[in-house]
Amino acid sequence: MSEYVDYLADFDSATGMLRALAAYLRGEDLPLLGAMPRSRAPLMKLVASAVNRLPTPLQEQVYIWSGWMEAVSPRRLAAVSGDEVSTWMASLYPRRQYPAVVIGSSNGAAVHLWAALGVPWLPQTFLVPVARSGIPPDEPAEEMRWAEPHAETVLQRNPDLELHHMHDPVQDRLMVQRMSYFRFKRRTLGAAYEGFLRECLAPGGTIIVMECGLQWPTTRRGDRHVFQFGALGGATVDEMMRGGDRVEAYLRRHRSPRMRWEPPAAEGTSPEAEWGFAPSLREDVERFARRHGHRVRRVMFEQPEDVSPMVADLYRWWYQRLGVADNRLVVDSFILMEPYWTIRTRSVPFWMVFNTEGSLQALERYLGRAPAFDELLLTLFSHGVDSIGLVPIARWRALFPRARKRGDFIGVDEASFPRDFAVFVRYHFDFLRKISARHPSLPALTITELNEFLSQTRDRYRIAWLD
Numbered sequence: 001m002s003e004y005v006d007y008l009a010d011f012d013s014a015t016g017m018l019r020a021l022a023a024y025l026r027g028e029d030l031p032l033l034g035a036m037p038r039s040r041a042p043l044m045k046l047v048a049s050a051v052n053r054l055p056t057p058l059q060e061q062v063y064i065w066s067g068w069m070e071a072v073s074p075r076r077l078a079a080v081s082g083d084e085v086s087t088w089m090a091s092l093y094p095r096r097q098y099p100a101v102v103i104g105s106s107n108g109a110a111v112h113l114w115a116a117l118g119v120p121w122l123p124q125t126f127l128v129p130v131a132r133s134g135i136p137p138d139e140p141a142e143e144m145r146w147a148e149p150h151a152e153t154v155l156q157r158n159p160d161l162e163l164h165h166m167h168d169p170v171q172d173r174l175m176v177q178r179m180s181y182f183r184f185k186r187r188t189l190g191a192a193y194e195g196f197l198r199e200c201l202a203p204g205g206t207i208i209v210m211e212c213g214l215q216w217p218t219t220r221r222g223d224r225h226v227f228q229f230g231a232l233g234g235a236t237v238d239e240m241m242r243g244g245d246r247v248e249a250y251l252r253r254h255r256s257p258r259m260r261w262e263p264p265a266a267e268g269t270s271p272e273a274e275w276g277f278a279p280s281l282r283e284d285v286e287r288f289a290r291r292h293g294h295r296v297r298r299v300m301f302e303q304p305e306d307v308s309p310m311v312a313d314l315y316r317w318w319y320q321r322l323g324v325a326d327n328r329l330v331v332d333s334f335i336l337m338e339p340y341w342t343i344r345t346r347s348v349p350f351w352m353v354f355n356t357e358g359s360l361q362a363l364e365r366y367l368g369r370a371p372a373f374d375e376l377l378l379t380l381f382s383h384g385v386d387s388i389g390l391v392p393i394a395r396w397r398a399l400f401p402r403a404r405k406r407g408d409f410i411g412v413d414e415a416s417f418p419r420d421f422a423v424f425v426r427y428h429f430d431f432l433r434k435i436s437a438r439h440p441s442l443p444a445l446t447i448t449e450l451n452e453f454l455s456q457t458r459d460r461y462r463i464a465w466l467d
Contacts, residue, residue: 001091001092002087002088002091003088004088005084005088005229005327006072007072007076007079007080008088008126008127008128009034009071009127009128010033010035010070011067011070011130011188011245011335012126012127012333012335013106013108013274013334014106014125014126014127014274015106015126015127015188016033016034016035016090016182016206016334016335017106017111017121017123017337018089018121018123019033019034019035019092019333020033020034020111020166020335020337021111021114021115021120021121021340021461022092022093022120022336022337022405023091023339023340024339024340025094025115025118026093026094026341027340027441028340029340029341030337030338030339030340030428031428031429032044032424032425033118033335033336033424033428034427037306041425041429042444044425045422045425045429047119047428048421048422048424048425048426049422050417051420051421051422052360052413052416052420052421054331055432056323056419059074059384059416059419059421060174060384060419061419062358063174063175063384063421064174064177065179067129067174067175067179068131068178068179068180070129071129071130071131071178071179072128072129072131073130073131074130074131074132074150074153074205075235076151076171077128077130077150077155077182077376078153078154080128080154080157080158081157081158082158082160082161082184082186082190083103083160083190083191083192083268083349085126086122086186086190086191086192086193087192088124089126089196090122090192090193092420093120093196093200093385095199095200095337096200096202097202097205097304098118098119098198098200098202098205099117099118099119099199099202099205099206099446099447100119100201100206100207100208100297100447101119101120101121101122101196101200101201101205101206101207101208102114102119102120102121102122102197102207102208102209102210102211102223103121103122103124103189103193103207103208103209103210103281103285104121104123104124104208104210104211104277104281104282104299105124105125105210105211105212105275105276105277105304105460106123106125106211106233106274106275107210107212107275107304107307107348107351108304108308108332108334108337108352108353109304109305109307109308109310109311109350109351110299110307110311110352111337111339111351112311112315112337112339112342112349113307113311113314115339115340115342115343116308116315116318116343116445117443117444117445117446117447117450118445120196121210122193122196123395124185124186124277124278125164125184125185125186125273125274125384126184126283127181127182127183127184127274127423128154128180128182128183128184129179129180130147130150130180130181130182131178131179132146132178132179132180133177133178135188136256137169137173137176137177137256138169138251138256138258139256139324140167140169140227140229140262140263140264141179141262141263141264142259143167144165144167144178144219144221144227144264146180147165147180147182147227148221150161150180150182150226151165151182151221152222152225154182154184155222155224155225158184159194160185160186160187160188160190161182161184161185161187161224161436162177162185162224162225162226162278162280163182163183163184163219163224163226164183164184164185164186164218164226164228164270164272164273165180165181165182165183165225165226165228165233165273166183166231166272166274167180167181167227167228167229167230168181168229168230168231168233169261169384170231170233170234170240170250170385170387170388170389171203171231171233171234171354171356171383172232172383172389173384173385173387174232174383174384174385175255177223181273183273183274185271185278185281186278186281187224187280187281187284187319188280188281188284189284189285189288191207192315192445194288197288197292197294198218198292198333201294203293204293204294204295204297205294206265206294206295206296206297206447207285207288207289207294207295207296207297208297208298208299208317209277209281209285209296209297209298209299210277210283210299210367211277211279211282211298211299211300211301212275212276212277212301212302212303212304213276213277213300213301213302214232214271214272214275214276214302214304215270215272216228216230216231216232216237216269216270216271216272216276217229217237217241217266217268217269217273218266218267218268218269219263219264219265219266219267220267221270226270227264228270228272228273229241229261229263229264229266230263230413231272231273231351232272232274232275232352232354233305233353233357233358233387233388233389234245234354234356234358234387234388234389234390235250235358235387235388235389239388240261240263241260241261241263241266243259243260244260244261246388246389247259247260247261247388248260250387250388257294264379265446270379274453275304275353279354282298288323295467296467297465297466297467298464298465298466298467299463299465299466300461300463300466301327301462301464302462303462304353305349305351305352305353305358305464306360306461306463307463308351308352308362309348309350309365309366309370309407309461310341310375310457310461310463311349311350311351312329312349312350312370313367313370313457313460314445314450314453315348315349316348316370316447317453318449318453319346319348321449322358322442324346324439324442325346325376325409325450326345326347326374326375326437327348327373327376328345328346328347328348328373328374328375328376328377328435328437329348329350329367329373329377329403330342330347330348330349330350330377330378330410330431330435331350331351331352331353331363331376331377331378331379332344332349332350332356332379332443333351333352333359333378333379333380333381334351334352334353334354334355334381336379336380336411336423336424336427337349337351338427338428338431341431341432343437343441343442344438344439344440344441345435345437345438345439346437346439347435348373348379349416350363350366354381354383355380355381355382355383355388355390355391355392355418356387356389357389357391358389359391360391360395360423363399364399366394367399367402372402372403372404373402373403373404374403374404374405375403375405375406375407375408376399376403376406376407376408377406377408377409377410377434377435378396378399378403378407378408378409378410378412379409379410379411379412379422379423379427380396380409380412380417380423381423381425382416382418382419382420382421382423383418384418384419384421385418386418387418390418393412393414393417394439396409397409397414402405407429410430410431410434411423411426411427411428411429411431413426
């Protein structure tokens with residue numbers, strides 16, 4: 001395994017999901033989200049519990065400064081290398097022959113799909129948090145101008161990358177007080193990903209391209225540089241751009257001098273910074289596949305949670321086929337997931353992109369149409385803010401009677417949510433404490449079995465599988 005690239009963010013979706021899948025393929029679980037050695041768990045439990053007991057203003061300061069500690073200074077941006085990041089990402093997986101390798105968008109539901117198939121996923125996107133100060137969170141134009149020379153520093157050195165500079169004063173309100181979000185997307189495979197494919201993809205194997213079609217209004221700052229104000233979550237695009245009652249109330253709550261934001265004018269749309277897929281990478285994958293005799297298969301969808309119902313149903317189908325079902329639904333939130341123990345406990349995974357109204361509705365729709373589960377266990381990512389669209393804890397709890405026998409949270413301190421910083425430590429251990437079932441490892445789901453499931457469920461999901 002290559003040495004960790006220390007300018008990557010541990011709290012990012014791509015890094016967190018990559019670690020979760022790689023740990024599963026190594027036959028390991030994921031305490032502390034894989035960001036720290038397991039031996040630090042006792043200390044981190046104490047620290048997290050102490051933070052949860054602090055007054056709210058102090059909790060928020062801990063959140064702000066813990067994020068800042070992961071950020072790099074602008075001077076260090078000259079050292080950012082897309083090739084170095086790709087080398088580290090590919091190095092997490094066991095070196096063996098795989099029938100398929102996935103490349104593309106981050107998606108928590110898909111992480112469970114790739115785990116079931118026993119195949120690796122190489123992310124297109126990664127996040128470099130850049131430390132700064134002095135720019136209020138509600139001044140996006142100032143944020144965009146500050147970042148321009150620093151963006152140029154990275155892009156000149158990395159012709160294979162494009163930068164989606166994201167600024168979201170809703171869900172990231174605490175973090176953006178001390179950092180900028182530089183999200184990079186690979187435009188080509190690059191040497192590290194190509195080397196991994198040549199070494200680990202079986203002859204004639206399949207490259208699966210994961211393509212989330214989510215778009216967001218952006219302001220273009222160069223050929224490979226866009227600025228994105230807001231992100232997928234509680235506030236709508238219209239609210240981010242034009243304001244509204246919820247925006248006004250939110251800004252008043254945070255004592256902002258503004259009643260609405262005044263972002264730079266959007267000149268079009270681009271792949272959403274965190275979840276969207278930039279299509280230039282697919283063109284390079286197709287060139288590589290033709291050169292080396294591999295098949296390309298595209299998985300296309302519009303919203304990240306479009307994948308979640310399909311994966312949940314697939315797991316249920318897979319377990320029932322093997323006669324090993326426990327009829328338990330475990331609901332993940334953002335990067336809080338545990339693929340290894342999900343399968344070892346025979347739990348069915350349903351992934352939510354976050355903790356907001358849209359995610360609640362996605363889960364309610366699924367529960368409304370799926371046969372009832374005996375158990376419903378749910379975790380909630382905490383981002384530290386009573387943000388627009390945040391679903392209060394009572395509404396999450398109201399889902400529990402939908403389970404026939406038991407409903408409960410995993411790792412959640414209900415009194416502290418959404419400033420429940422201990423959930424990042426407690427989630428893994430609570431998962432093991434509250435689910436006592438233990439089963440042997442399963443043989444991987446085969447591509448043939450996946451195709452059989454897809455043929456039986458044609459048109460049921462908002463996902464296109466194209467050969």
